[in-house]
Amino acid sequence: MARLGGTISIKVDGEIYNAVGNFTYNxxxxxxxxxxxxxxxxxxxxxxxxxxxxxxxxxxxxISLETLQNLTDATVTLELANGKVVVLRNAWYASEGTFNTEEGNGAFRFEGLSGEEIR
Incomplete structure (x- = not known):
């Protein structure tokens, strides 16, 4: 059986961020x-x-949240447990930037001009 879900890795311009929970992409x-x-x-x-x-x-x-929130023209990669990589190009930060103190996490959304799935 192949692994279909679970561990992911998220990077913005090569910098790794700690992913929390479920990510979605389009x-x-x-x-x-x-x-x-x-x-x-x-x-x-x-x-x-x-x-x-x-x-x-x-x-x-x-990490600097201010720098993250001001990013434009970024490359965002989401590496999935099944071996696929989703690449978002010419991307900008598109969240409101709210983080919480209880678990130290916050919304992460990048939108871009193009998206690609690499297998």
Whole structure:
């Protein structure tokens, strides 16, 4: 049996961040929606989506949250337990920047111009 989930690694411009919990991502492929009329299905439309990687990270003394939150034109990589790597290019920080003190974690969301899955 192959490992499908579990351990992940998150990097921004090569710097590793401590991932917390579940991360989600979207490669930004067009979203298709069916078009229907009273005479039946006509086809579909496509709407662009913004590629993103999001989850939570742990705050560490070594990282600057201000620098993280001001990043633009970054490369973000999410390495998955199944061996895939999701790459987000020309990315910007897209979270409000709220972190908590109880567990020292906060929202992490980068959006970019392109997303790619490497196998």
């Amino acid at each position: 490669l930004g492929q067009p979203l298709r929606a069916g078009l229907v009329g009273p005479d039946g299905v006509h086809g579909y439309s496509e709407t662009p989506q913004i590629p993103f990687i999001e989850g939570e990270i742990r705050d560490r003394r070594e």
